[in-house]
Amino acid sequence: xxxxxxxxxxxxxxxxxxxxxxxxxxxxxxxxxxxxxxxxxxxxxxxxxxxxxxxxxxxxxxxxxxxxxxxxxxxxxxxxxxxxxxxxxxxxxxxxxxxxxxxxxxxxxxxxxxxxxxxxxxxxxxxxxxxxxxxxxxxxxxxxxxxxxxxxxxxxxxxxxxxxxxxxxxxxxxxxxxxxxxxxxxxxxxxxxxxxxxxxxxxxxxxxxxxxxxxxxxxxxxxxxxxxxxxxxxxxxxxx
Amino acid sequence: xxxxxxxxxxxxxxxxxxxxxxxxxxxxxxxxxxxxxxxxxxxxxxxxxxxxxxxxxxxxxxxxxxxxxxxxxxxxxxxxxxxxxxxxxxxxxxxxxxxxxxxxxxxxxxxxxxxxxxxxxxxxxxxxxxxxxxxxxxxxxxxxxxxxxxxxxxxxxxxxxxxxxxxxxxxxxxxxxxxxxxxxxxxxxxxxxxxxxxxxxxxxxxxxxxxxxxxxxxxxxxxxxxxxxxxxxxxxxxxxxxxxxxxxxxxxxxxxxxxxxxxxxxxxxxxxxxxxxxxxxxxxxxxxxxxxxx
Numbered sequence: 001x002x003x004x005x006x007x008x009x010x011x012x013x014x015x016x017x018x019x020x021x022x023x024x025x026x027x028x029x030x031x032x033x034x035x036x037x038x039x040x041x042x043x044x045x046x047x048x049x050x051x052x053x054x055x056x057x058x059x060x061x062x063x064x065x066x067x068x069x070x071x072x073x074x075x076x077x078x079x080x081x082x083x084x085x086x087x088x089x090x091x092x093x094x095x096x097x098x099x100x101x102x103x104x105x106x107x108x109x110x111x112x113x114x115x116x117x118x119x120x121x122x123x124x125x126x127x128x129x130x131x132x133x134x135x136x137x138x139x140x141x142x143x144x145x146x147x148x149x150x151x152x153x154x155x156x157x158x159x160x161x162x163x164x165x166x167x168x169x170x171x172x173x174x175x176x177x178x179x180x181x182x183x184x185x186x187x188x189x190x191x192x193x194x195x196x197x198x199x200x201x202x203x204x205x206x207x208x209x210x211x212x213x214x215x216x217x218x219x220x221x222x223x224x225x226x227x228x229x230x231x232x233x234x235x236x237x238x239x240x
Numbered sequence: 241x242x243x244x245x246x247x248x249x250x251x252x253x254x255x256x257x258x259x260x261x262x263x264x265x266x267x268x269x270x271x272x273x274x275x276x277x278x279x280x281x282x283x284x285x286x287x288x289x290x291x292x293x294x295x296x297x298x299x300x301x302x303x304x305x306x307x308x309x310x311x312x313x314x315x316x317x318x319x320x321x322x323x324x325x326x327x328x329x330x331x332x333x334x335x336x337x338x339x340x341x342x343x344x345x346x347x348x349x350x351x352x353x354x355x356x357x358x359x360x361x362x363x364x365x366x367x368x369x370x371x372x373x374x375x376x377x378x379x380x381x382x383x384x385x386x387x388x389x390x391x392x393x394x395x396x397x398x399x400x401x402x403x404x405x406x407x408x409x410x411x412x413x414x415x416x417x418x419x420x421x422x423x424x425x426x427x428x429x430x431x432x433x434x435x436x437x438x439x440x441x442x443x444x445x446x447x448x449x450x451x452x453x454x455x456x457x458x459x460x461x462x463x464x465x466x467x468x469x470x471x472x473x474x475x476x477x478x479x480x481x482x483x484x485x486x487x488x489x490x491x492x493x494x495x496x497x498x499x500x501x502x503x504x505x506x507x508x509x510x511x512x513x514x515x516x517x518x519x520x521x522x523x524x525x526x527x528x529x530x531x532x533x534x
Contacts, residue, residue: 010315020327020338021327088326092342
């Protein structure tokens, strides 16, 4: 019979481990996003000196932050599956199942935290540009975000980030274990999607959806399936 | 109860056989020294016991159960690798926080004392630590985890003599208060010998010897004296090493000399000397004849 304390300790330790990983990832991404906001503000101020009028939309930081976080997540997915990272995780008493489950939990919570951080940066953009618009007649500042659009954007961004993280995690797990075969399969899949229209339609059907509920459902199932797939190379993986 | 049992354990890396039909049983609550030359299979054996690698064939059981991916067993093992094994981007305090989470018997008071003793900066990143400091972090985890099976693979790499001595004393004291099975692999047999109860000597992936340390110490004797007499005397003995200088020779033989033979040797002015464990290890694992080529 499994000792539940061992499982509890493994999850506790792994989640703390992932927290340390995501902490630095989110910090770096937040600094980049914040810098981009300030840079955008400074550019706007400078351009205002030479132009007659200018407009800015306050959804900028949300898009920039989302893209930055996606890039950071992609880099993390590639690094976290490396031999040394795996060795560092398995230096402590865990098994492959606790690793796989914790990885998914960390991805869900990490993406959520990333989006919350972007949300916290958004008011800075609003304040900066509102002040600029108040002091300059040349700048027109448009507030496009309503609570409704924000919530829809937040939830859809969250599920897209989870799906994106899951795709990369699965892909890199296979590449690390079966490098040549995986690269050939991935290249063949990409070429097929480009070449055959019906495959492109399937991808569109899976990843694009008007209804938020259906989008969450589809991307949720895709993420789960990809994480189960990623477990296949993990199951027999050596960590020496 | 045996903590480790292997049966025909074999591990191959492509065409290299690291462990070859390896059979061993290690009882609980002992400090065992795992000795062998580079490439003898020590690290492979320890990694197989720690569930890091899978055997090609055969079996390895820890506490009577298979170890690979078995959390019940893995939660009773702490494995300190000779290489740096923790996340390079983490701070020292993060690594200890993780250890406290994972190991049920983690002794935080002792860990804090050792951190202070070794003057480790907890805010420093693991990657910024020197080789010796990384080893200190590793051994603090190895000792403070207090796992029923503690595996230390070359635990003193990069440490100076004074710190190594500290480590041996701390380990021994902790073991006296909290007995458990500790396996130490090391090249420095003369240093760790005082800690050990049993010695497992391996060579080319096989067990050469698995004996109590006293038996190992008394395994051989060196006979020094007149060449012609000694050559005749050792004819029916197992000679482990021989060297000569002028008319004098030194033979290291398996210690099977009777009292009568001893008297005979002494009466012929043959000096009977003990052989250090480190030298015996070299004699048992070296092919010999290398120096004669030069």
